[in-house]
Amino acid sequence: MQRISWARTTPEAWQDVLKQMVVLHGLSLTPAEARPIVRYLSSRHGLSPAEARTVLYDAERRFLRETTMIADPAVSACSKCHYIARPLSWRRSPAEWKRFIDAHASAYKFRPGDAAAPFLANVAPLHSVDFDNWYARSGVADVSGRWLVTASLPGRGRYYGEIRLDPAGDGEFDTFVKLTSVADGSQLRRTGHIAVYGDSAWRGRSSGNPSAQDTDATPDNPACEAREVMLISPDRAIIEGRWFWGQYQEFGFDVQLRRPPGGPMLTLLDRQSLKAGSQGARVRLFGDGFPAALNTGDLQFGAGINLRSIVSVTSQQVTAMVDVDSGASPGKRDVVLSGSVLPGALTVYDRVDYVKVTPDSAMASFNDPAHPRGYQPFEAIGYQRGPDGKLHTGDDLELGPVDAAWAVEVFHSPPGSSADFVGAMTPEGLLVPAARNPGNNFDVWVIATARSEVDLSGKPLVGKAYVVVTIPTYSMNGRQYVRDLDRWVDIGPAPASIPVLRETPQ
Numbered sequence: 001m002q003r004i005s006w007a008r009t010t011p012e013a014w015q016d017v018l019k020q021m022v023v024l025h026g027l028s029l030t031p032a033e034a035r036p037i038v039r040y041l042s043s044r045h046g047l048s049p050a051e052a053r054t055v056l057y058d059a060e061r062r063f064l065r066e067t068t069m070i071a072d073p074a075v076s077a078c079s080k081c082h083y084i085a086r087p088l089s090w091r092r093s094p095a096e097w098k099r100f101i102d103a104h105a106s107a108y109k110f111r112p113g114d115a116a117a118p119f120l121a122n123v124a125p126l127h128s129v130d131f132d133n134w135y136a137r138s139g140v141a142d143v144s145g146r147w148l149v150t151a152s153l154p155g156r157g158r159y160y161g162e163i164r165l166d167p168a169g170d171g172e173f174d175t176f177v178k179l180t181s182v183a184d185g186s187q188l189r190r191t192g193h194i195a196v197y198g199d200s201a202w203r204g205r206s207s208g209n210p211s212a213q214d215t216d217a218t219p220d221n222p223a224c225e226a227r228e229v230m231l232i233s234p235d236r237a238i239i240e241g242r243w244f245w246g247q248y249q250e251f252g253f254d255v256q257l258r259r260p261p262g263g264p265m266l267t268l269l270d271r272q273s274l275k276a277g278s279q280g281a282r283v284r285l286f287g288d289g290f291p292a293a294l295n296t297g298d299l300q301f302g303a304g305i306n307l308r309s310i311v312s313v314t315s316q317q318v319t320a321m322v323d324v325d326s327g328a329s330p331g332k333r334d335v336v337l338s339g340s341v342l343p344g345a346l347t348v349y350d351r352v353d354y355v356k357v358t359p360d361s362a363m364a365s366f367n368d369p370a371h372p373r374g375y376q377p378f379e380a381i382g383y384q385r386g387p388d389g390k391l392h393t394g395d396d397l398e399l400g401p402v403d404a405a406w407a408v409e410v411f412h413s414p415p416g417s418s419a420d421f422v423g424a425m426t427p428e429g430l431l432v433p434a435a436r437n438p439g440n441n442f443d444v445w446v447i448a449t450a451r452s453e454v455d456l457s458g459k460p461l462v463g464k465a466y467v468v469v470t471i472p473t474y475s476m477n478g479r480q481y482v483r484d485l486d487r488w489v490d491i492g493p494a495p496a497s498i499p500v501l502r503e504t505p506q
């Protein structure tokens with residue numbers, strides 16, 4: 001108990017600690033016994049919301065390059081096998097950091113460097129003012145009742161709807177979600193169960209209707225069973241996070257919940273951008289508590305976007321028709337409905353200058369008897385060059401997804417040759433690795449060719465992403481490597497049955 005009170009961390013890390021106690025130290029625990037222990041540790045020895053926010057992407061299993069994270073040489077060794085967020089999810093005293101790193105380096109056979117422990121003790125200390133302040137005022141977050149939901153699922157677009165949370169005792173809740181797809185109007189219902197730890201950490205599971213589906217045929221089906229990792233804001237007005245699934249958690253909704261204020265609240269538009277000179281463009285606005293009698297003065301789209309008419313109004317949806325001045329200056333506009341503001345909700349543009357495929361680099365994997373396939377969804381996003389007139393600079397304006405045709409091209413293969421032995425794209429932009437594992441890794445381009453946007457010379461705009469399609473595990477120099485998210489992890493001596501990686505043919 002004394003060692004435990006010298007560390008703080010996230011709910012999943014405490015869960016891992018209990019698992020290690022069971023596996024390595026013979027502790028015997030039923031799930032019913034483990035739950036209150038995880039609850040106690042995560043609530044009393046957890047992270048403040050500000051601390052949790054910086055490392056949430058690890059628990060959310062986001063595929064992300066850690067360019068914005070600490071890239072100090074003192075801890076460069078630590079991001080070889082996992083995100084640097086893994087250690088930064090822990091807060092320890094200087095002595096405990098030293099003990100941990102020594103034990104960890106000897107277990108995983110690496111040299112951490114002398115600066116690692118002092119560095120972590122400094123950036124991830126056991127005691128922080130932020131934590132003490134938060135701990136003193138934190139109570140039990142009552143998240144029960146109704147929230148408005150907006151969500152987006154790469155390849156499937158955006159969703160709006162609501163969620164109801166019914167208390168289930170001990171800080172746990174049953175969840176009931178209704179979502180509607182902006183793209184095609186399809187309805188999705190999901191039910192689930194969550195726990196709230198320490199006033200801010202939302203952890204749970206949910207699945208959609210019907211709950212059992214053919215996930216092999218549509219692995220990105222939005223009704224799939226998902227894990228939920230979210231963070232409740234300190235004022236309890238917003239909850240944000242990711243609901244994810246897949247062998248490598250490669251599918252997931254980005255979710256935002258907001259408390260309805262009792263009056264009008266605008267949460268989402270059906271489009272992100274409008275072209276200058278557009279006439280009679282329809283814009284749908286979603287939210288809650290919209291007044292039945294909406295005057296044209298209640299609806300503002302910003303400079304150069306003129307409301308022609310309000311087509312229809314319900315308490316949760318308004319359809320408006322707008323005209324955009326042909327000389328409207330490119331840039332973001334706030335949209336206002338009865339005093340509720342959605343900042344930067346619409347972007348005016350003159351032309352689409354280029355298309356970017358996101359993510360711009362990724363991994364996908366073939367299957368083997370122990371690992372189902374790892375897919376990867378992509379989106380083609382349109383951009384305008386921004387005020388500096390230069391492409392691919394920080395001031396460029398994001399315009400939202402553009403309609404594109406998708407293709408896969410294997411590196412160093414003759415033009416026009418088939419990539420089917422590696423994988424293929426669905427019309428929605430999902431990379432599906434070949435069902436038959438070819439026994440090697442391949443570098444490929446995923447290519448999006450815009451269907452209607454062209455460059456200044458009239459050629460279709462094209463975007464590319466770099467993808468490594470891999471076998472799920474291999475051996476090298478007697479060690480076994482397995483894929484995790486975007487990297488290879490050395491998990492120890494390789495059994496003879498693990499394939500040896502061949503050089504990619506050049």
Ligand code: HEC
Nearest residue numbers: 016077078080081082086087090101104108110112116490
């Ligand atoms: C050679 C690979 C490797 C390196 C290098 C490495 N780790 Fe780890 N680390 C692991 C593995 C494997 C796990 C278990 C991950 C899992 O189960 O998801 C882990 C887990 C952790 C955890 C979670 C707690 C636990 O014990 O499971 C922490 C904290 C951590 N590492 C810190 C560090 C720090 C700090 C460094 C650098 C000084 C480092 N790691 C470098 C392989 C490595």
